[in-house]
Amino acid sequence: xxxxxxxxxxxxxxxxxxxxxxxxxxxxxxxxxxxxxxxxxxxxxxxxxxxxxxxxxxxxxxxxxxxxxxxxxxxxxxxxxxxxxxxxxxxxxxxxxxxxxxxxxxxxxxxxxxxxxxxxxxxxxxxxxxxxxxxxxxxxxxxxxxxxxxxxxxxxxxxxxxxxxxxxx
Amino acid sequence: xxxxxxxxxxxxxxxxxxxxxxxxxxxxxxxxxxxxxxxxxxxxxxxxxxxxxxxxxxxxxxxxxxxxxxxxxxxxxxxxxxxxxxxxxxxxxxxxxxxxxxxxxxxxxxxxxxxxxxxxxxxxxxxxxxxxxxxxxxxxxxxxxxxxxxxxxxxxxxxxxxxxxxxxxxxxxxxxxxxxxxxxxxxxxxxxxxxxxxxxxxxxxxxxxxxxxxxxxxxxxxxxxxxxxxxxxxxxxxxxxxxxxxxxxxxxxxxxxxxxxxxxxxxxxxxxxxxxxxxxxxxxxxxxxxxxxxxxxxxxxxxxxxxxxxxxxxxxxxxxxxxxxxxxxxxxxxxxxxxxxxxxxxxxxxxxxxxxxxxxxxxxxxxxxxxxxxxxxxxxxxxxxxxxxxxxxxxxxxxxxxxxxxxxxxxxxxxxxxxxxxxxxxxxxxxxxxxxxxxxxxxxxxxxxxxxxxxxxxxxxxxxxxxxxxxxxxxxxxxxxxxxxxxxxxxxxxxxxxxxxxxxxxxxxxxxx
Numbered sequence: 001x002x003x004x005x006x007x008x009x010x011x012x013x014x015x016x017x018x019x020x021x022x023x024x025x026x027x028x029x030x031x032x033x034x035x036x037x038x039x040x041x042x043x044x045x046x047x048x049x050x051x052x053x054x055x056x057x058x059x060x061x062x063x064x065x066x067x068x069x070x071x072x073x074x075x076x077x078x079x080x081x082x083x084x085x086x087x088x089x090x091x092x093x094x095x096x097x098x099x100x101x102x103x104x105x106x107x108x109x110x111x112x113x114x115x116x117x118x119x120x121x122x123x124x125x126x127x128x129x130x131x132x133x134x135x136x137x138x139x140x141x142x143x144x145x146x147x148x149x150x151x152x153x154x155x156x157x158x159x160x161x162x163x164x165x166x167x168x169x
Numbered sequence: 170x171x172x173x174x175x176x177x178x179x180x181x182x183x184x185x186x187x188x189x190x191x192x193x194x195x196x197x198x199x200x201x202x203x204x205x206x207x208x209x210x211x212x213x214x215x216x217x218x219x220x221x222x223x224x225x226x227x228x229x230x231x232x233x234x235x236x237x238x239x240x241x242x243x244x245x246x247x248x249x250x251x252x253x254x255x256x257x258x259x260x261x262x263x264x265x266x267x268x269x270x271x272x273x274x275x276x277x278x279x280x281x282x283x284x285x286x287x288x289x290x291x292x293x294x295x296x297x298x299x300x301x302x303x304x305x306x307x308x309x310x311x312x313x314x315x316x317x318x319x320x321x322x323x324x325x326x327x328x329x330x331x332x333x334x335x336x337x338x339x340x341x342x343x344x345x346x347x348x349x350x351x352x353x354x355x356x357x358x359x360x361x362x363x364x365x366x367x368x369x370x371x372x373x374x375x376x377x378x379x380x381x382x383x384x385x386x387x388x389x390x391x392x393x394x395x396x397x398x399x400x401x402x403x404x405x406x407x408x409x410x411x412x413x414x415x416x417x418x419x420x421x422x423x424x425x426x427x428x429x430x431x432x433x434x435x436x437x438x439x440x441x442x443x444x445x446x447x448x449x450x451x452x453x454x455x456x457x458x459x460x461x462x463x464x465x466x467x468x469x470x471x472x473x474x475x476x477x478x479x480x481x482x483x484x485x486x487x488x489x490x491x492x493x494x495x496x497x498x499x500x501x502x503x504x505x506x507x508x509x510x511x512x513x514x515x516x517x518x519x520x521x522x523x524x525x526x527x528x529x530x531x532x533x534x535x536x537x538x539x540x541x542x543x544x545x546x547x548x549x550x551x552x553x554x555x556x557x558x559x560x561x562x563x564x565x566x567x568x569x570x571x572x573x574x575x576x577x578x579x580x581x582x583x584x585x586x587x588x589x590x591x592x593x594x595x596x597x598x599x600x601x602x603x604x605x606x607x608x609x610x611x612x613x614x615x616x617x618x619x620x621x622x623x624x625x626x627x628x629x630x631x632x633x634x635x636x637x638x639x640x641x642x643x644x645x646x647x648x649x650x651x652x653x654x655x656x657x658x659x660x661x662x663x664x665x666x667x668x669x670x671x672x673x674x675x676x677x678x679x680x681x682x
Contacts, residue, residue, distance in 0.1 A: 049194075053528035056545070058281035058535055062274070064195045064545075108306075109285045110535045 035083035041096075045073040050114050059104045059115060068115050071102030081126075090128040094144075097121040098152075106151050120149040128163075136165045197274055198548055202266040204359045205557035212559045213337025215680035217330040218484075218566060219427055223337035226423045228416045231344050231366045242410035243354075246347045250355045250407035260402040261357045268370055268399060269328060269561045270548045272377040275395065276324055277537040277544060279385045283312040284534055286606070293468035297441060303386045310385065314613055315478040315576050318540040319437060320384040322484065322573035323428050325565035327376045331424035332559040335372045335417060339364040347410055356407035361557070367416035368409040369558050374399040375421025383429055435482040440475040447472040454587030460500055461587045462608035473607040479581030484570035485671040489581040492667045494660045497588050497610040508654040512591050516599060516651055523649040524601065530614060530646035531602055539614050539643065540572045543621035546639065550629050563681050568624045571672035575620035575665050576613070582664070583608040591651055600651030611661035612653045615644035619665025620672070627673045640665070 047070035055066045076099075081092025103117030124144035131137045141160040146152060213223050220226070232239045253261065264271055287307035289295050296307055303309035310316050344366035348354045363369065378396040382389045400418065403409040409417075442450075455461045464470040479489055486492055498504035515523065532539045547568050551561045588610035592598050605613075618640035626633030644662050647653035676682070 053525045054531065055529070056281075056537065056542075058278070058537075061196055062278040062281055062537070064197065067194055069194055107285060107535075109288050 035087070037079075037081055037083075039079040040077070042076045043074070045075065047072055052114065057113070059113065068113075070115050071100040071117060073101060073118075074099045088130045088132055090126070092126050094124040094126070095121070096124070103151075112151070116151040118149075118151045120152040121147045123147055138163045138165070197263075198270060198545075198552065200265070200270075200552045202262075202358045203552065203555045205266075205361055205560075206555040207557060207560065208362060209336065209557060209559050209681070210340055212333060212681070213340055215333055215563075216678065217333050218326045218570070219431060220330045220334070220424065223334040226334045226420050228338055228367055228420050231342050231412060231416070234345065234350050239410065239412070242412060243347055243351060246404055246407060246410050247351060247354050249404050250357065253357065253405055257402070257405045258357070260398050261406045264370070264399050264402045266358050266361065267551065267556070267558055267561055268373050269558055269565065270551065271399075272324075272373060272381075273321075273544055273548055273565065275377070275392070276321060276381060277541040279381065279388055280312045280317045280320070280537045280541050281535060283308065283310055283385065284317070284536060284538060286311060286313075286534060289468050295468075295470055300386070300438075308387060312385075312538070313474050314538040314540060314617070315440065315475045315481075315580060317538040318569065318573040318576040318617065319432075319435075319481070320380070321540055321544060321565075321569040323384070323432055324377065324380045325562065325569035326484070327380055327425045327428040328373060328562040329559075329566035330428070331372050331376045331421045332369060332562045334420050334424060335367055335369050336559050338367055338416070338420070339369075342366050344413070346408065348407055354407050358406045358408055363557075365409050366413045367420055368400075368403055368413035369417065370403045370409065371400050371414040371417030372421035373558060373562075375418040376425045379422055379425035379429065383432070431482070436477065436480050440478040440481060442472060442476045444471050447476050450476055450584050451587055454585070458496065458499070458586065460589060462589045463593055464606055465590075465593055465604065466606070470606050473584075474605070475580060475607075476584045479577055479584055481577050483574050483577055485675045486574045486578065486668055487671075489578055492578045492664055492671075493585065494582055494611055494664050497586055497654075497656055497660070500589065500594055504656070505654075508656055509591070509595055511655055512595065512598070512648065512651055515649060519601065519649065526642060526646045527601055527650040530643045531650070532614070533602060533605075539617045540569070540576070540621075542643075543568065543572060543618065543625075546621075546636070547625060550625065550632060554629060560681070563676075563679075564625075564628050567628070567672045567676045568621055571620040571624045571669045572617050574671065575616045575668045578664060578668050579611055579613050579616035579661065580607070582611050583613075586610045588657075591654060598651065602650040602652055604652050609653060610657050611664055612644060612647050612657040613661070614647050615640070615653075615658045615661025616665040616668070618643040619662040620669035621665075623666050623669025624672055624676070627676065 049067040050070055051066050052068055053066070055064065057063055057068070075097065077094060077096030079092055079094045081090055083090050097120060099119050100117045103115050104113075106112055106116055122144050124142060126140065126142035128140045129138055131139075139160070139162055141158075143156065143158040145156045146154050217223065234240075234243075285307075287296050287298065298307045298309035298311050299305065300309050312320070343364045346360065346363065346365040348356045348360055374396040378392055381392050385392070400414050403414060404411070451461045451463075462473070464473060483489070498508070530539075530542070532542050537545070544565070547564055551564060556564065584607075587608050590604050590609045592600055592604045607613075622633075622636035622640035625636040629636075640662065644658035647658055648655055
């Protein structure tokens with residue numbers, strides 16, 4: 001049997017202010033109003049077994065199989081942001097997290113393992129800016145910092161990039 | 170609302186489907202209790218490993234089966250085995266007909282649990298486990314391959330001698346089993362026809378308790394609890410009366426003590442040398458050969474794993490020089506450059522199959538090590554060929570003495586030749602597994618595996634081709650992983666076979682062929 005993992009994602013809160021009737025693109029559509037938006041998300045991950053390339057491993061006890069029982073998990077998150085300067089600059093702040101409903105801790109000097117109990121909470125933020133002089137061109141930057149974690153390293157991740165949006169039809 | 174109902178049903182059934190595919194994962198060898206292929210009634214006359222003769226260990230003459238004391242014990246067995254609780258039934262099924270398999274699994278599991286390398290101190294130095302204070306970090310032991318192979322050799326050898334003593338008295342006293350004396354006794358394991366005094370199960374439990382408690386001192390309570398359950402299960406199963414168990418237990422302890430006495434003076438206490446000795450080995454190699462190995466971790470580990478393991482007392486090989494391989498090709502020589510070119514080619518073009526082989530045989534930190542891997546193969550074969558406990562102990566004894574001799578011989582070569590690892594000798598070289606903390610030549614996996622395959626091939630001739638193929642694959646896996654040159658593995662295979670043949674020669678003359 002291979003990997004069987006299914007996930008149920010429940011949009012816990014999708015409130016886009018003031019106009020949420022724009023489907024997947026509300027964040028670009030706040031032409032009216034103050035341009036403030038918030039978004040929430042929650043998911044339950046029902047995980048099956050994964051397969052590794054050896055048929056014995058030790059977690060808190062030995063297993064004689066290449067299958068690993070993966071802990072189920074919950075992810076959650078919230079985002080608040082605002083579009084400024086005639087929708088050319090987006091600034092947002094986020095908070096999200098992962099909570100494993102099982103699994104085991106990495107022992108000192110042991111290697112990480114797929115079924116470790118991984119938990120974290122993270123704060124982040126992002127910027128997106130569209131240049132007014134070239135249509136579709138923009139830059140993005142985002143960052144996230146792991147606030148608390150279990151079997152997850154405390155870290156700061158930063159990313160940046162250039163975007164170009166164009167129509168296909 | 171009408172649309173939500175079918176959706177909920179689909180959701181619920183998907184949940185059930187995926188939950189049901191998560192079957193329980195196996196935590197032990199799943200086997201049905203079996204009848205033994207042979208009883209080996211002459212087992213008490215075979216040649217022991219350390220004992221001079223089986224009757225060197227004495228046990229009381231058992232009371233006759235007509236004695237009131239015996240009849241009281243028999244009634245207790247009858248009452249206990251008539252109706253088992255769920256937990257008692259589970260214990261009987263767990264320990265089953267050949268409890269050596271379970272104790273071997275426990276030994277392997279403890280090996281995996283304690284196979285963690287010490288973390289560095291804040292100042293960049295490294296602490297070492299201390300047998301005097303095992304609970305202080307780093308916990309004692311660090312069950313690396315040399316530790317594991319030695320533990321298994323003492324466990325297997327002691328089981329073999331103890332069961333030889335056990336068989337000697339079984340057929341000297343010929344006390345019939347409880348179910349033979351009273352046919353109305355309910356049994357929960359195959360009625361194997363062995364005389365029941367002394368109990369072979371109790372001997373196995375006692376030997377395991379003494380050896381494993383000494384080797385894993387922090388697990389003493391866990392091991393004691395297991396041994397107590399094991400001995401109780403023999404009564405629940407209707408296989409032994411209490412005096413069978415007491416006698417089996419006492420002889421097991423006596424034999425295990427003899428093995429632990431050897432262990433105290435076998436040289437292992439000095440194997441993890443202090444830094445000056447370790448440095449002197451490195452300097453000697455530099456002077457003699459013009460090269461030396463260095464640990465590449467950060468901070469650098471000042472001493473490799475057990476530099477003096479090559480000086481530990483051997484079981485079946487007369488001395489390490491008898492099986493010491495020829496010197497490896499000098500770094501920079503044509504033969505060396507060919508091996509390096511192969512490693513670079515593999516690293517650049519690693520196939521999925523090669524990666525799988527490297528991972529399958531990795532047996533690194535947090536695992537039961539290569540010696541544990543070969544014990545697992547042996548346990549599978551014991552069930553397949555329905556070996557009785559004495560014969561299984563013989564298999565474990567020769568297998569693990571050969572594996573330990575292979576480890577000693579390999580470690581002798583490693584620190585005598587002190588050969589650099591590929592990661593140290595090839596600039597910018599990347600490996601897919603971590604490079605172990607000891608010199609390269611020869612490959613431990615190859616030497617352990619060839620010795621093990623040689624013994625298993627002798628004991629189970631029909632499995633020889635399969636065992637040899639496993640050993641070859643284990644040897645190749647280290648080349649695929651980038652942590653050994655081909656000559657490390659190939660010479661290791663030859664060396665391991667030579668070591669294994671010494672054990673086979675002893676086995677051929679021990680009376681148990």
